[in-house]
Amino acid sequence: MSTRTITIEVLRYRPEQDQEPFFQSYTVPCDEDWVVLDALNYIKDELDRTLSYRWSCHMFVCGSCGIVVDGEPKLGCKAFVKDYGDKIRVEPLGNFPIERDLVVVIDDFIEKLESVNPYLIPKEEKSIDDGEYLQTPAQLKAFKQYSMCINCLLCYSACPQYGLDPSFVGPAALALAHRYNMDSRDVGRKAREDVVASHEGIWECSFVGACSQVCPKDVDPAGAIQQTKITSAIDYVTSFLPGGNR
Amino acid sequence: MSRKPYVRQMSKTSWFLTHSRYKHYILHEVTCIFIAIYAVILIFGLFRLGQGPEAWQGWLDGLRSPLGVIFQILAFGFAMIHTWSWFKVVPQAMRIQRGESFVPGNLIIGAHYGVLAIISLFVLILAGVA
Numbered sequence: 001m002s003t004r005t006i007t008i009e010v011l012r013y014r015p016e017q018d019q020e021p022f023f024q025s026y027t028v029p030c031d032e033d034w035v036v037l038d039a040l041n042y043i044k045d046e047l048d049r050t051l052s053y054r055w056s057c058h059m060f061v062c063g064s065c066g067i068v069v070d071g072e073p074k075l076g077c078k079a080f081v082k083d084y085g086d087k088i089r090v091e092p093l094g095n096f097p098i099e100r101d102l103v104v105v106i107d108d109f110i111e112k113l114e115s116v117n118p119y120l121i122p123k124e125e126k127s128i129d130d131g132e133y134l135q136t137p138a139q140l141k142a143f144k145q146y147s148m149c150i151n152c153l154l155c156y157s158a159c160p161q162y163g164l165d166p167s168f169v170g171p172a173a174l175a176l177a178h179r180y181n182m183d184s185r186d187v188g189r190k191a192r193e194d195v196v197a198s199h200e201g202i203w204e205c206s207f208v209g210a211c212s213q214v215c216p217k218d219v220d221p222a223g224a225i226q227q228t229k230i231t232s233a234i235d236y237v238t239s240f241l242p243g244g245n246r
Numbered sequence: 247m248s249r250k251p252y253v254r255q256m257s258k259t260s261w262f263l264t265h266s267r268y269k270h271y272i273l274h275e276v277t278c279i280f281i282a283i284y285a286v287i288l289i290f291g292l293f294r295l296g297q298g299p300e301a302w303q304g305w306l307d308g309l310r311s312p313l314g315v316i317f318q319i320l321a322f323g324f325a326m327i328h329t330w331s332w333f334k335v336v337p338q339a340m341r342i343q344r345g346e347s348f349v350p351g352n353l354i355i356g357a358h359y360g361v362l363a364i365i366s367l368f369v370l371i372l373a374g375v376a
Contacts, residue, residue: 013252015249015250015251015252016250020252021252021254071264071265094254094256095256097251097252097253098251098252098253098254099249099251105251137346138343138345138346141343141346141347141348142343160256160261160262160268163256163261164256164258164261206275207335208267208268208271209267209271209335209338210265210267210268210271212338213267220338222335222338223337223338223339223341226335226338226339227339227341229339230339
């Protein structure tokens with residue numbers, strides 16, 4: 001297998017000694033089928049064991065290795081070095097504080113994810129003896145795309161709205177709320193409404209669409225948010241009609 | 247050990263220059279300014295019509311002046327960019343499910359252009375141009 005020598009420029013930040021991040025270059029002999037994560041593992045194993053980054057599955061399932069490669073949010077395990085030049089610039093995800101090197105602080109996202117009640121809220125609880133909540137293939141299809149999210153946060157890194165106003169609930173959390181709202185077994189839309197249909201929720205989104213362009217699982221959070229806007233707008237208008245709640 | 251997370255600030259005035267997709271977004275947002283100005287000119291035309299034939303003729307002459315024509319060509323071009331960039335993303339907001347599949351996005355976009363063509367033709371006939 002042929003190898004190519006590539007310079008990997010990594011944004012380093014060691015909180016105990018650095019005042020601000022800086023780029024450090026490493027020369028890495030990359031096999032032709034390597035991904036950027038392989039190159040980072042090589043650096044860690046052979047060149048500099050102080051380098052910190054997150055990873056786990058190496059097969060774009062776990063969502064741990066989100067980084068910015070040459071300015072584009074990517075999964076480190078899905079960014080093939082053959083698609084890049086002889087110099088690759090690797091940075092931590094944008095719009096999140098840097099904990100250390102390529103590791104970012106994601107507490108804000110976790111709080112937002114919890115705030116949208118991302119779980120099934122059935123009309124009435126059934127015991128296991130009562131059997132499954134049945135669903136047709138068409139009903140599954142209605143939300144399946146939005147259930148593919150792996151919480152890799154590439155969408156938050158790409159979203160300028162989240163960068164400009166961190167109070168924005170953001171793409172992945174809103175897409176997951178939509179996933180449950182679209183589920184035929186769920187009746188939790190009202191319970192999610194306070195967060196989802198607020199100014200910091202769907203209405204903060206100006207449909208830049210970057211989230212959907214960088215999503216490695218084709219979840220299309222931007223689409224989910226626009227669909228929720230339509231539902232929310234219809235709710236608002238119908239609330240003024242006879243029988244509405246205004 | 248105490249933590250010291252580093253926050254990278256995003257420029258509030260030049261963030262959209264950092265990536266081509268943000269430049270496209272800003273272009274599609276900015277084009278609406280020309281559409282808004284054109285709408286104000288049209289409403290002003292109605293106001294001038296209400297003031298009598300001379301005022302109306304003055305408004306028409308303004309539109310036919312070199313400056314008026316240049317603006318209208320620019321506004322038309324930007325309106326086309328605006329239309330294209332919005333129609334392109336309609337299928338994301340408008341998912342139409344039929345059984346276990348979805349109506350193809352290109353069909354939805356095509357239908358929008360079809361309706362645009364019909365309305366434009368209707369307006370042109372009404373104006374006596376077509």
